[in-house]
Amino acid sequence: MELRQLDYFVAVAEEGSFTKGARRVRVAQSAVSATVQKLERELGVPLFAREAGGVALTDAGTALLPEARALLSAERRARDTVDQVRGGLRGTVRMGTLVMIGVRPASRGLLVVDLPQVLGRFHVTHPLVRFQLRTARRGSAGHLSALLAGDLDLALVGTVDRPDGIRLHRLGGVRLSLVCPRRHRLADASSVSLADLADETWVDFPRLWGNRAMTDRAFAAAGVPRAVPFEAADQDTVLGLVRNGLGVALLPRAGVDDEEVAVVDVDDGDLELPVSIALPSDREPSAATAALLTSILRAAGRPVSRHR
Incomplete structure (x- = not known):
């Protein structure tokens, strides 16, 4: 059994198809x-059930x-341990990222941490370190599962x-x-409660x-029912659906720069999303x-504790 065989096996298993x-x-x-x-022959058992729509693990x-x-x-x-002996910080860091938390264009404001800037500065200081960035196709839950499975080293999560x-x-x-759209009944409100939103149609991110x-x-x-017929995996699509009157959404104020929508504070409910590494x-x-964790914590103005 070779590591290359296992690498290919894991890739197919996690992606759900050989392609x-x-x-x-x-x-x-x-x-x-x-x-x-070849790996299946060596082990004497099939590892995948080949199906028309892809593969499934046996x-x-x-x-x-x-x-x-x-x-x-x-x-x-x-490999990383040996690389350290050879001099200089080396190795590969596999990191999960989120599409709605991080840096926005200048007009839209910084939400938590400017991750591209952190990575750029880190690369200048440690040019022998390689990055593998993965977006959250299954949200923070997917990143947490990947960390537990050993498929990621660290991840930016909102959970x-x-x-x-x-x-x-x-x-x-x-x-x-x-x-909400500018023509919405609550667009001019100074603030709203969750109860005020009971009859709304919602645009939201996946579950x-x-x-x-x-x-x-x-x-x-709060005991307030909520209908969510529209789901989208990026904030621009959510805004587009809201802008065109298909529903309302809950989004970070700093991430919204659109004259056709209104942003209103919600004065009850626990609606602050913790963002963590x-x-x-x-x-x-x-x-x-x-080392990368330390750089991210410092950029976010957080205390750096012993984490090795």
Whole structure:
């Protein structure tokens, strides 16, 4: 069994198809298929059930996946350790990012931390460190699962929950406000309550996203029903739907710069989303990961504690 075989196996398993898995590891699909088939022959069991719409893990594949992830993670840590001896900070940092938390164009304001600026300065200081950035296709919940599985080293998350096995370093919080069309009945209000929003049609982010989970929880706690027929995975689409009168939304005030919508404070409900850097608590970060964490904490004006 070779690490390359496990790498291809994990990529196919996580992407759900040989095509997407091959794209992720930047190898021809035929080579990925042949390598996985060789691994299956060596193990004597099929790891995937090949289906028309993609692949699904067999029982053997499901059992192998966490072990394969652990071996690949150990291999990366071993390489990083040797790299430190060779001089200079080296290694690869796999980081999850969020589409709605971070830096906006100048007119839209800074929300929590200017991550591109942090990474740019870090690269100047530590040019031998490589980054792999992944967006949150399944929101913060997806990043937390990837951290626990050993598929990410750290992640920027917006979450009100902290699963077992995760350590959170809070960077700040983002307060959500009501965003509605200018012609909406509440557009000129100084503030609103959750009860005022009982009959609204909502545009929101997918269910696994931290801000959606927080919003659903706030309305449930207030006993206010909420219909969410529109979901979007980026803020510009949410704003477009609101602007065209299809619903209202809850968004960070600093992220909205649109003359066709109004932004109104919500004076009740717990609607401040904690934004944090998450790391797995059951393993020590590499030297490169620890250094990047320190840079992010300093940029956000947060205390830097011992995190190795």
